Amino acid sequence: MKHVQLTFLKAGLQTTLQDEGRLGYQHLGIPVGGYADVASANSANWLVGNELNTPVLEIPIMGPEISIEGSCQIAITGGDMSASINDVAVKRYQTINIEDSALIKFGRLVSGCRAYLAVGGTWQVQEWLGSCSPLAGFSQLLTPGAVVQKGQKIILRKTRNIEKRVQEIPILDEATTYIKVYKGAEYEYFTQKACALFFEQVYTVGNRFDRMGCVLHTRQALPTLPGEIISSSLLPGTVQISNDGFPIIVLKDAPVTGGYNRIAIIDKAHQDLIAQMKQGDQIQFVLC
Amino acid sequence: MNLKKYGPTAVLIEFEQQIDESVHQKVMLLYHFLNQRSIEWLKAIIPAYCSLTVVYEPALISFKQLCEFFQSIETSSVKREKGRLIHIPVCYHSEFAADLSAVIQYTGLSDNEIIELHTGQDYKVYMMGFVPGFAYMGKLDERLYCPRKETPRQQVAVGAVAIAAHQTAIYPCSSPGGWQIIGCTPIPLVNIIDDASFLFKIGDAVRFEPVSVKQYHKIKKDCLNNALSWATFISEL
Numbered sequence: 357m358k359h360v361q362l363t364f365l366k367a368g369l370q371t372t373l374q375d376e377g378r379l380g381y382q383h384l385g386i387p388v389g390g391y392a393d394v395a396s397a398n399s400a401n402w403l404v405g406n407e408l409n410t411p412v413l414e415i416p417i418m419g420p421e422i423s424i425e426g427s428c429q430i431a432i433t434g435g436d437m438s439a440s441i442n443d444v445a446v447k448r449y450q451t452i453n454i455e456d457s458a459l460i461k462f463g464r465l466v467s468g469c470r471a472y473l474a475v476g477g478t479w480q481v482q483e484w485l486g487s488c489s490p491l492a493g494f495s496q497l498l499t500p501g502a503v504v505q506k507g508q509k510i511i512l513r514k515t516r517n518i519e520k521r522v523q524e525i526p527i528l529d530e531a532t533t534y535i536k537v538y539k540g541a542e543y544e545y546f547t548q549k550a551c552a553l554f555f556e557q558v559y560t561v562g563n564r565f566d567r568m569g570c571v572l573h574t575r576q577a578l579p580t581l582p583g584e585i586i587s588s589s590l591l592p593g594t595v596q597i598s599n600d601g602f603p604i605i606v607l608k609d610a611p612v613t614g615g616y617n618r619i620a621i622i623d624k625a626h627q628d629l630i631a632q633m634k635q636g637d638q639i640q641f642v643l644c
Numbered sequence: 645m646n647l648k649k650y651g652p653t654a655v656l657i658e659f660e661q662q663i664d665e666s667v668h669q670k671v672m673l674l675y676h677f678l679n680q681r682s683i684e685w686l687k688a689i690i691p692a693y694c695s696l697t698v699v700y701e702p703a704l705i706s707f708k709q710l711c712e713f714f715q716s717i718e719t720s721s722v723k724r725e726k727g728r729l730i731h732i733p734v735c736y737h738s739e740f741a742a743d744l745s746a747v748i749q750y751t752g753l754s755d756n757e758i759i760e761l762h763t764g765q766d767y768k769v770y771m772m773g774f775v776p777g778f779a780y781m782g783k784l785d786e787r788l789y790c791p792r793k794e795t796p797r798q799q800v801a802v803g804a805v806a807i808a809a810h811q812t813a814i815y816p817c818s819s820p821g822g823w824q825i826i827g828c829t830p831i832p833l834v835n836i837i838d839d840a841s842f843l844f845k846i847g848d849a850v851r852f853e854p855v856s857v858k859q860y861h862k863i864k865k866d867c868l869n870n871a872l873s874w875a876t877f878i879s880e881l
Contacts, residue, residue, distance in 0.1 A: 379699070382690040383675070384842055385772035385779075493775050493817040497836055538651050586661055587773060587780065589690035589697035591654055613692055613773025621651035 358514040360426035360477055364504055368420035368462070370566075371504040373479075376409045378487040382612040388592060389489035389608050392470060392567055392631035394624075395526075396434035400474035403431035403451050405518035411479040411488045413504070416470040416566075417634070419462020420504060428454050429476040429517055435468020435528060435632055449523040468528040468632040469565070477512035492568070492609045532558055532638045535626045537595060539643070540618035542585060546597075550579045554619060554641060559603060561637045567609040570633065577601030584615040593622040593630075595641070605630055645670070647711050650697060653687075655710050657696045663782055663810055667694045668770055672847055673719045680723055691846055692771045693780070727881030729766065729849045732814070732829050734805050735860035736762075740828035743793065747807070747824050750790040758826060761785045762852055767812060769848040777816035777833045779844035784810050796822030803829045805852070812852075816842065830855075830864035831877060843874055849881055 364371070374397065377390020391397035392414060401410045413420075419437050424430070432439045432448045439446050440461050446452060448471075462471065481488045482501055490502035501508065543551070559572035578601040590596075594606045596616035604616065607630065622630060623644060633639065650656040659670045675691045678698070685704035690697040700710060736759045738744060744755055751758065767781035774780075784807060792808045797820060800806075804815045806823035815821055816833035833843045844850075855863065866872040 380688045382688050382699075383772065383846060385774065385776045387776075388688075491776060493819055494777075494834055497834060498841065538649070541648055541650055541656050586663060586693045586695075587771065588658075588692045588695045589650070589654075589656070591650060591690075591697070591699070593651065611774050612690055613771060618650075624653075 358426060360424065360428045360475060360512040360514055362475070362510045362512070363423040363425070364420050364506055364508045365423055365459075366421035367504045367506045367508070368415055369418035370416055371420045372414050372490050373411050373481055373488045373502045373504070373510075374414045375411050375488050377489050377608065378485040381485055382589070385612055386485070386491065387609055387612055389487065389491065389567075391472075392608055393434055393472070393628040395628045396472045396632075397474075399449065399523055400431045400433040400472040403433070403449065403521050403523065404429045404474045404476035405515065406474060406476055410474070411481055413473040414470055415462065415473060417465055419471065420460075421462075422460040422473075424454055424458045424460065424475075425456075426454075426514065427456055428512070428514060430454060430460075431474045432471055433474075433523075434471040436466040437471045438463030438466060439471065447525075449525045451518065451520045451522070453517070453520075465634075469634040470631065475512055476517070477514045480511045480513065528632050532640055533629055533633065534642050535629060535639050536623040536644050537620035537626075537641050538623065540594060540620040541588070542581065542617040543619050545581050545617070546619060547579055551619075553578055554603075555643060557640070559639050559641075561633050561635055561639070563635050565634055567607055569604060569606040569610050570630070571598075572603040572605065572639070574602065578603075578619075581617050585617055587613045587615050588618075590614040590618075591621060593624065593627045594618050595620040595622065607631065645714070647714060649707055653702050654697055654699045655707060655714075657698065657714060659694045661694055663693050663770065665768070665783075668768070671696050673722050674714075674717070675846065676725055677717055677719060677722045692773070725847070727847065727849060728845075729851060729879045729881050730843065731877045731879065732805075732831065732850060732852050733855040733859065733863055733877075734763075734827040734829050734852045735855050735857055736827040737857050737860075739857070740801075740804075740860075741826045742804075743806075743824035744826055746793075747788075747790050747826060751788060753787065758788065759854055761788050762807070762812065762826065763854055767850045767852075769844050769846055769850060770811075771846055772842075772844065775815075775817060775819050777842035777844065778813060779846075779848070779850070780811055781813055781850050782811045784812055790824055792822040793824060796820050800825065801828060803831070803833070805829055827852075828860070830860045831867055831874075835874065
């Protein structure tokens with residue numbers, strides 16, 4: 357049985373192991389977690405012949421430096437982070453063959469916000485409640501190894517190579533990204549003026565953007581509702597309106613309950629687009 | 645009971661919007677009803693104070709069918725679940741009670757009165773949320789009512805016991821926190837050895853019991869050495 361070993365010479369900013377997450381534990385206050393950009397993660401796995409839900413490395417903003425030992429196939433998808441193998445730039449969205457060993461590096465973030473690195477094979481990683489994704493706040497205790505540390509090693513059991521696959525590289529740096537939403541739980545309580553404003557305005561992602569979500573800035577605050585709701589569920593993709601009238605988008609690692617009014621919820625596929633947005637990126641909401 | 649779409653794969657079931665035992669009973673009945681059955685289309689349940697969100701598989705059931713399903717539920721068929729009473733030792737000494745003076749100022753009560761009121765009744769875990777293992781407990785005695793901190797703390801102590809509005813809770817990890825801290829528990833709320841991993845569940849009854857600083861440190865040490873397990877602090881209702 358052949359093995360592949362990944363050694364992290366550098367960990368990167370916040371490189372994590374992710375799979376589809378752990379659905380069905382929200383009643384315990386446990387967020388689903390899992391791939392922030394599902395489409396990119398699924399593509400990465402397909403490009404190396406892995407099944408859906410196989411662990412991948414999710415790499416935001418600043419990437420790791422990985423020494424791979426063992427022949428294998430890898431693929432890089434998601435944002436363009438100037439990936440290179442043995443100091444030669446590599447293209448995303450294609451199967452890449454590694455013979456014996458290689459050094460993977462990431463450089464400047466050119467587009468998007470996070471890259472995905474899949475390696476063909478069975479990842480020998482720990483799971484908790486059926487998922488290898490880290491649990492924010494308890495990562496060390498319950499999901500050790502899920503947030504990659506410098507010096508960490510990950511072993512994979514190799515599977516058979518597949519014939520080269522290629523996928524069209526999605527465009528990630530539109531001037532304004534249109535985000536499809538459905539009406540949220542408290543949408544009907546907002547005034548017509550507030551709702552019209554919600555869809556008219558262009559929003560800019562602020563300096564807080566991560567796996568929990570992002571805060572949006574815009575010219576005009578929305579006329580808010582008289583109070584908060586009594587804490588209720590918060591599904592990933594929910595757009596809340598804060599007490600000062602600005603939208604907050606909630607993503608995979610966000611708390612499972614909250615008190616801000618829920619004006620909308622983002623279409624699942626478009627949540628993937630949000631996961632690729634960073635400070636300064638612009639969005640506009642469109643009603644499904 | 646009001647049913648609303650919460651996106652294309654979830655339904656929000658809302659009861660009277662208030663934090664109230666009788667309203668919460670309705671949430672609990674529905675929660676137990678769903679948990680006691682094997683339902684193919686059910687993916688997740690998120691119970692809260694006065695609402696319940698159900699995440700479903702849209703390929704197996706439509707929103708219209710879901711509404712019919714929930715409207716026709718016979719709650720009399722729900723099996724009574726065994727209740728648990730969790731005894732939580734708390735040290736209310738000033739070294740663990742960072743916001744005690746703020747609470748004294750706001751409520752006009754003395755520190756002893758605050759401790760008496762906080763420990764003087766049993767609470768119910770209304771829901772889990774905020775961070776894993778964080779149990780929203782209520783309802784606090786009216787006299788203890790005080791608002792959240794204007795500026796939340798960046799990091800609270802693990803085990804910090806806090807109050808805000810009509811609720812009380814314990815921080816299971818060192819997260820940011822905006823509630824008023826009046827004490828600390830030496831028991832860990834997360835335990836990798838225990839199957840459940842987190843101590844609290846929705847529906848649990850909770851009783852706070854004051855301990856001295858010395859007792860606090862002893863209990864903390866015993867828990868770390870596994871001389872004390874969660875079972876010690878749990879009794880049946």
